Amino acid sequence: MNGRSNETRRAVEAVIMAAIEPVEPSMLAQLIEIPTDDVEALCAELAEEYERSDRGFVLARVAGGYRFQTHPDLAPYVERFVLEGQNTRLSGPSLETLAIVAYKQPVSRAQLGAIRGVNAESTLNTLIQRGYVAEVGHDPGPGQAILYGTTSTFLEQMGFDSLDELPSLAEFIPDASVVEALERGLHLRPDPEPPHAEAIELDASTD
């Protein structure tokens, strides 16, 4: 847009290039002395411009700020360069624990164990080691259990601007057919007959 000088745009590029972490729009606004809204608009324009001119990098909005990062298309080249399979995949159980922490944070080990059932310990340690999860405080209650939550590294890795971008947990609640299947599996038959009876009754109806 014409309202903003060329220098403003260039300053935004320079500052983000010099940063190590995502730069918050408010920080850019303060440095360059323009309204935060303008920063946001400017960054959106820049991102689009890079995309249009088919650059090998993108201007991404993650963890509450802007940063330059490589275009996902070029992962094969970048991975060869950024040694050590830094991106070794998390195991299924670790992912589940991570999902629970993400949705239930702040959460104690005991609470995690109650939901996850087993192995919460070792998977949580893996996640802490990866920097996805960290201590975020103590339970005010007796025992003062350590509480855990996700980190900005987690947001950065997910490519999320904030936790609000997590899809609602409601989306994953099993639908009626799953619930029914489970209920069938767990059914209690009120009939006096021994279990060899053929009929499979859904006695949930007696509720």
Added chain:
Amino acid sequence: MNGRSNETRRAVEAVIMAAIEPVEPSMLAQLIEIPTDDVEALCAELAEEYERSDRGFVLARVAGGYRFQTHPDLAPYVERFVLEGQNTRLSGPSLETLAIVAYKQPVSRAQLGAIRGVNAESTLNTLIQRGYVAEVGHDPGPGQAILYGTTSTFLEQMGFDSLDELPSLAEFIPDASVVEALERGLHLRPDPEPPHAEAIELDASTD
């Protein structure tokens, strides 16, 4: 030039963007599988392109390699950002890792991970980058793990004359009652034999 595909150009941009140190042309050539001369030509083109489209960053050839850096015009903004912006304090985790290195040096990454338990990898890299920690030798044992210790920069910044000035560790190691409470947390009873082999190892870690 037409001879080179768009992807090659984008790959060069991506790799340089991901790098922390300037990337040597030979390295780029090897990664992208093109002759080194082509890399040089490509980078010259890219530098010109950024200049022409008036970007806030430049592709500079420094120390025998290529890297993105801020455009000299924009120095005032970058200066202000560096002075007021991010990274003016060490994060808690970084400081903790630094403390371990200071007290336990020389120490390997594996040992660090065992003590720290969390994210030692990335915090150690930060500390090396800042010049507080450096390689000081190799473990004589098998594997020859790299050992790390603190640098003279560390001493200077902490205002220490020598490492002898580090306060005695005993001052902050929790007293016996805390250790006991932790052991109680393990739910271990004075059983004649420990319920699980792991418990022995864990106990050992409290000394």
Added chain:
Amino acid sequence: MSYAVRTSTFEGPFDLLLHLILRQEVDIWDVSLSELVDGYIEVIERMDHVDLEVATEFLLIAATLVELKARRLLPGIASIELDEELLRFEERDLLLARLLECKTFQDAAKIVAQRLERGGRSVARRAGPEEPFRSLAPDPLGRTSLEAFTAAAGRALAPREDPVVSMHHVAPIRISVRDAVEVILLRLPDQGPITFRELVAGIDERLEVIVRFLACLELYKQGHVELEQIDNFGELVVSRCDDPPDPVLDSVSLDDWGEEPGSPETDDTETDDAETDGTETGAFALDAPLELSAEGADGEVRV
């Protein structure tokens, strides 16, 4: 830094149960429980090492299932009273709720995995500012006080709480149903209802919650409290009965829950023991419907 390598598809009893039920490979009540146990043991044997938590938790679930199943086999079940039946549903619902929760997070984890994978394809620029800006930046360590540094050392080098091996299933939980009954009677308001959730607020020991739940059932049986749960998964509301049939608690019935756990017996290593123990102590008598799981909670199910 070695992590346990997971060689199996199933991470725990809930995963396994979920899988079995959803594939309709098994109707929990029609399959012999030993089949389930065998299947599980097979899974455990394929693991590199037996995970204590996995194994013990499975025994707890198995014990609950045995109990539910055995109760259905008892003669005279037709004459079972409505409240008995409701109790069975409640128990079933607890299991169902946990299975649903397990499934929910399994699905949520898939999205997290997708996003992480996508995010992992980009690498952020971390080079930071070049010289001369780099040396312009104030040295962060120079701004760190000695106090902050030593505090960090204390945090980092203190014996960590983290490597706690949870032995909750192994070490007997000290609280008994009898104790829990007393606690509940103390905490129940003289008038008006209180939710079960409030009764267990602040307790994060799962078995303790279960014991408190069992205590509620016991009080209900003896006519000291009313229980109400309007919806499936809804709040369980507990209120004191104005005129219990016998103001004095039936001590014999309380004893059915087992004595205060003393020193643990040593050799209950087999799953079969859970079954035998239960039967021997009259666990399936209708007036103590949840005895077996209570025994499990009180530490008789051990590996």
